[in-house]
Amino acid sequence: MTIQVDARTPLIAYLAEHTPAKWIGRTALMKYCYFLQTLRMVPLGYNFSLYSYGPFDSAVLSDLGEAEALGMITETPLPTGYGYKIKNALSDEDMQELAGRFLKEHKADVDWVIEEFGGGATSDLELDSTIIYVDREEREAGRKLSMEDLTHRVREVKPRFPESTIRKHVEALSDKELLLAIES
Amino acid sequence: MKRPHRKYEIRCPIHGFIEINDWERAIIDEPAFQRLRRIRQLAWTDHIYPGAMHTRFEHSLGVMHTASMLYDAIVKNSLEVLRSELSYNEDGLRRDRQLVRLAALLHDVGHGPFSHAAEELLPHRDERAEKYKHEQYSAAIVRWKLAAVIEGHDLNANYGFLAEDVAALLEGSSKAKQGLFWRDLVDGQMDADRMDYLLRDSYHAGVQYGRFDLHRVINTVCAIRPAGEENGGAPRLGVLEGGVHGAEGLVLARYFMFTQVYFHKTRVAFDVHLRHALKEILPGGVFPKPTATELDCYLAWDDWRVLGLIAQGEGGEHGRRLGRRDHFRNIYHTPEVTERADLSKLEEIKKAIGPLLAAEESATKSWYKTDKADIPVFGQAGKLAPLSSFSSVLANLKMNNQVLLYAKPEDAGAARKKVDEVLKKS
Incomplete structure (x- = not known):
């Protein structure tokens, strides 16, 4: 039976899959979501506010936790230093089933954010x-x-x-x- | 005769004596702050844990006290980082200590009736998908209701604060400048808010789940500058390696309090009823906005007013259920860590229950939800690593994304029968 999930969780898997970097980390994930909502007006419903490390909303990390619990991504700590590797764990078919409707409407926005900001430090x-x-x-x-x-x-x-x-x-x-x- | 340097002590069941200065006392005496005496910390939780009758008032004092202890420890443990990364000198540190105390004291002044239970009825910001949060109400109240007492007290001659300085720190505005570093003490994963509410909620609810070694965490908290390709390098809060188990205890306390208190099936049912009752009661079904013109209307809402209206029958069917403790019954729950197969089964069950399903509540939408936050640990030889690298317990701790289904009491028997039929088939 088709399951219902908030599009924000498979979006994390999509970003992890399509980033030009070797993997996506938590900081990059947070900022991609901020750019999507602020620059492309994608209605993700996050409420970002400013910290010394830039715009942040803990709801992004909650979605990351849910994406992991639902087997959409894997997250492992970096072997050295403070950080994580987030990798996609969804097949193309599952991605389409879970995020198809969202991507149909916003794929161009997501790809634009990855193109403009992906791969940077x-x-x-x-x-x-x-x-x-x-x-x-x-x-x-x-x-x-x-x-x-x-x-x-x-x-x-x-x-x-x-x-x-x-x-x-x-x-x-x-x-x-x-x-x-x-x-x- | 004015006595601006006089100190006062307030008894607290968690921290012993909380010391306040004359300036803070004047702020506490303001009607906007006294309103917090009429806003319960945990809404209707006393219907499950009868002792949980405490209010945002005592919590706010506790957060100010805890934030001060954290601030002092960070300055002691990380003076060099604060000097080199954020250009602090002694005057700057003395100034920001008082600023952090005021922000901590006022962080919850914007809460609506019954705290988080009402938060879903805060209005949308214009043309945006996101809704206002209580922090934005706190900042507005500081700007428009508390500016005179913040800016006009004699002690402010030593600091020159504007109300805007406190509001900027509370809502996360660039006007807080490098002081934004301290925002993590008021609203972050190692914040004074969380440390106080876990201990206080645990104490009043009469459970042990929220207890952790507060003073060990405080002694080892520090400012670090994470390096490496995954980090932007901005300084943030962490703990020294000696605090690993203290911090681990903090994370686990939150996890246990979530499963045992905050996401307790009956407590969640009362939140559902309260939300619907408030929707009936509020003009247009939402609270007024945190604007100069609507703020007085917002501040007029507190628990007393809502309870009075519910007692008068204004809360509709849900108000009646609250008054008679005739709450919805939990008929099915997914595992605490729900996987996709569990969600598929959930859909089957929902289809089978059909119109008997009265409410569906997810842990991921709860205001107390846990997240993937992790605390940086400053280990031996300056090595930085996430707390989960030091703790096999935390490394394997997954987020609670449980879903609860409810039926009306009169339908609960029939709904449970349908749930059983689906479960027997699978």
């Missing part, structure tokens, strides 16, 4: 997602700010990144027209 994902978070805060408040101001605001949250690095990321995201609060 995790620290880049953390920085890009923080820049977008600050940009959306300003946009929601109806304010505009310059690239210098945005760089400065992000550096206040992440003082360990050099200003030049943050500025480079702000410019790259702006060039891709992913920032909405930047003064034209």
